Amino acid sequence: MTRLGMVIDTRRCVGCQDCVVACKTENRTPEGYNRDWITYATKGRFPTLSMTIQSERCNHCDDPPCVSCCPTGASHVHPWGGVVLIDHDACIGCKACVVSCPYDARYIHPDGYADKCTFCIHRVERGQDPACVSVCPTHCMHFGDLDDPESEVSRLLASRPHHANLPEAGTGPRIFYLD
Amino acid sequence: MSPSEFVSTSHHPLADGHAWGWEIAVYLFLGGFTAGLLVLSGLARRRGPRATGEPGFALASSGLSIVGLGAISLGMLALFLDLAHKPFVWRLYVTMEPRSPMSWGAWILLLVYPVLLTGIALDPPRALRDRVPALARLARYAEDERVRRGLGLASIAAGLALGVYTGILLSALGARPLWSSGLLGPLFLVSGLSTGAAFAHMASPLAEERHRLARLDNLLIAVELALIALYLIGLASSTEAHAEAAKLLLGGPYTAVFWVVVVGVGLVAPLAIQALTVAGRIAPTHVAPVLVLIGGIVLRFVLVFAGQASHWSRL
Numbered sequence: 001m002t003r004l005g006m007v008i009d010t011r012r013c014v015g016c017q018d019c020v021v022a023c024k025t026e027n028r029t030p031e032g033y034n035r036d037w038i039t040y041a042t043k044g045r046f047p048t049l050s051m052t053i054q055s056e057r058c059n060h061c062d063d064p065p066c067v068s069c070c071p072t073g074a075s076h077v078h079p080w081g082g083v084v085l086i087d088h089d090a091c092i093g094c095k096a097c098v099v100s101c102p103y104d105a106r107y108i109h110p111d112g113y114a115d116k117c118t119f120c121i122h123r124v125e126r127g128q129d130p131a132c133v134s135v136c137p138t139h140c141m142h143f144g145d146l147d148d149p150e151s152e153v154s155r156l157l158a159s160r161p162h163h164a165n166l167p168e169a170g171t172g173p174r175i176f177y178l179d
Numbered sequence: 180m181s182p183s184e185f186v187s188t189s190h191h192p193l194a195d196g197h198a199w200g201w202e203i204a205v206y207l208f209l210g211g212f213t214a215g216l217l218v219l220s221g222l223a224r225r226r227g228p229r230a231t232g233e234p235g236f237a238l239a240s241s242g243l244s245i246v247g248l249g250a251i252s253l254g255m256l257a258l259f260l261d262l263a264h265k266p267f268v269w270r271l272y273v274t275m276e277p278r279s280p281m282s283w284g285a286w287i288l289l290l291v292y293p294v295l296l297t298g299i300a301l302d303p304p305r306a307l308r309d310r311v312p313a314l315a316r317l318a319r320y321a322e323d324e325r326v327r328r329g330l331g332l333a334s335i336a337a338g339l340a341l342g343v344y345t346g347i348l349l350s351a352l353g354a355r356p357l358w359s360s361g362l363l364g365p366l367f368l369v370s371g372l373s374t375g376a377a378f379a380h381m382a383s384p385l386a387e388e389r390h391r392l393a394r395l396d397n398l399l400i401a402v403e404l405a406l407i408a409l410y411l412i413g414l415a416s417s418t419e420a421h422a423e424a425a426k427l428l429l430g431g432p433y434t435a436v437f438w439v440v441v442v443g444v445g446l447v448a449p450l451a452i453q454a455l456t457v458a459g460r461i462a463p464t465h466v467a468p469v470l471v472l473i474g475g476i477v478l479r480f481v482l483v484f485a486g487q488a489s490h491w492s493r494l
């Protein structure tokens with residue numbers, strides 16, 4: 001089985017937002033809406049502070065609550081790679097998926113349907129990386145098959161300490177951050 | 180170590196998690212209320228007129244079915260208003276998604292209508308009976324005990340399904356810790372039964388039935404208070420995220436409205452008033468049932484809004 005996922009090196013990410021702009025350009029998201037975003041988490045007390053910058057998006061979870069709560073099947077798992085996608089013409093805009101996502105990754109498009117990151121499945125199926133990964137100037141983002149032990153993402157996860165966001169929510173997120 | 184400051188550049192309009200507004204709260208109340216009417220009228224139909232000894236028994240009359248029909252239709256209108264992609268609403272009825280409570284709900288709502296309409300057709304209001312002779316012929320079936328008991332059973336089943344699903348709908352959305360309790364199903368069901376009993380209490384022309392309904396409502400309110408206590412204990416003794424969610428009702432921003440309006444005005448006050456009424460200490464009034472209905476609406480509003488304010492936190 002192919003399980004597509006992302007590994008992002010927080011030691012290299014500078015929070016330049018190039019991934020955010022690339023996604024917006026590639027996927028033509030409407031004004032005011034982003035499929036990916038940057039978070040800045042500051043730990044400690046002044047003057048002993050540390051900051052972690054992360055590029056975030058839909059986690060394409062192994063057990064996605066947005067898919068199980070969808071009353072029409074519009075939210076679905078793509079048979080190849082396990083990417084979580086939305087069939088816009090089957091979406092009734094009930095917002096159950098928006099409410100069910102621990103990452104607040106989804107929004108309602110001004111045209112009425114739920115929308116979010118697709119891992120740029122249209123690019124991936126042509127053998128390209130997602131737009132955000134392809135433009136990263138510090139090469140901090142890696143994309144590939146988590147089930148293939150020889151893939152770049154699997155090797156990075158095997159060799160470096162890492163974390164996922166909110167694993168306690170129990171959805172099985174597939175975006176990992178190298179510490 | 181948890182971060183002491185967390186900033187996100189995600190600013191889309193629903194990024195704060197508040198996707199659902201008054202429409203969902205109103206629907207959950209009206210759905211629960213209709214469920215209560217269905218279960219109570221189903222029980223009354225199964226027991227039959229002998230149990231009350233008097234004709235015109237309000238619970239088994241078509242009057243409550245008409246009120247239920249109006250309430251559930253208003254509720255579905257509220258649901259429809261909430262949809263952001265309205266032209267595609269028919270998509271609910273070309274599939275059955277067994278893991279989605281909302282899909283179950285869509286089909287349960289389709290079950291509720293024939294039950295309510297049969298209840299009205301078997302005992303049509305006089306104005307309708309005079310205009311549509313076919314209805315008068317149909318009403319003769321109402322005298323058949325098997326028809327009456329069968330309709331009662333269907334009514335109870337549809338009511339239980341409708342009442343429980345409105346709670347499960349919320350508890351199945353794992354991202355909101357305040358909702359991740361199976362007790363929301365029985366809590367919403369009992370609240371729906373209680374609001375249904377309160378309305379029937381006001382609508383009944385019979386002193387004996389009003390007395391019975393007040394006693395029944397007291398029992399339901401007591402069970403509801405116990406369920407609320409268990410629900411909060413369950414959350415407060417669970418993980419940090421769930422305990423934080425419980426704090427929204429135990430010291431946080433929703434505390435005052437929850438304890439004063441939902442628990443105080445909506446449960447404790449009517450329980451006290453109805454206990455005195457049942458004991459014959461004060462004259463029966465509509466005050467207690469009205470308070471129960473207010474409490475039922477506000478319970479849905481508090482849980483829908485506070486639930487969306489609860490989340491798995493990175494802070």
